[in-house]
Amino acid sequence: MVKADPEVSKAVKQDLKPCVADEYPVDVSYGDLTGGTANDILVNVMTCGDAVGVGSYVYRKRGGEYRNVFRAEEPPVYAEIDRGDLVVTQQLYEKDDPVSYPSSEEVITYHWTADRFEEQSRTHNEFSKAVGTADSPAPATD
Structure with a gap:
């Protein structure tokens, strides 16, 4: 579905290859996001190595086929389904942040x-710089 979708960027399509055998790096959820007659399909496309999300898409059934009604490719x-709403989380990095420790996120x-x-x-969460760094102080012991 994602590979055939003209709304999906060329870069995401080129990177969408099986990680192992025929297992693609995608998470798929089904649920009611648009109030249609059939469940909507939420697809998150990730990288194989570190499971970093490269694109999130929502497909709604209309006229007998599923059509793209949402995409986020930054x-x-x-993205997740939460009580009928679409919740998109995007991690934000400053210049020297390692992939495992973003500076903040937008939800x-x-x-x-x-x-x-x-x-x-929209909620902006700032993360502590002390968490996860090699020079973090050790917890005090009594």
Whole structure:
């Protein structure tokens, strides 16, 4: 579905190859996001090595086929279904951040209204620089 979708970027399609045998680096969820007659399909495409999200897509059934109604392709990105809403998390990195420790993240909640997703809320979370660094102080012992 993703490879045949004209809305998916060329870069994501080129990288979408099986990691092992015929296992593709995708997470797929089914649920009601758009109020349609069939479950919507949420697809997260990731990298094989470190499972970094490179694209998130929502497909809605209309006229007998599934059509793309949402895409986010700014890595690292990951989307989830939460109580009928689409929640997209995007990790943000500063210049020298290692992949395992982003500086912050944006969590954006979208709700389906009429015929499209509309942003409902946005939360910005800053992460501590001390967490996970080699020079973090050891916990005090009594």
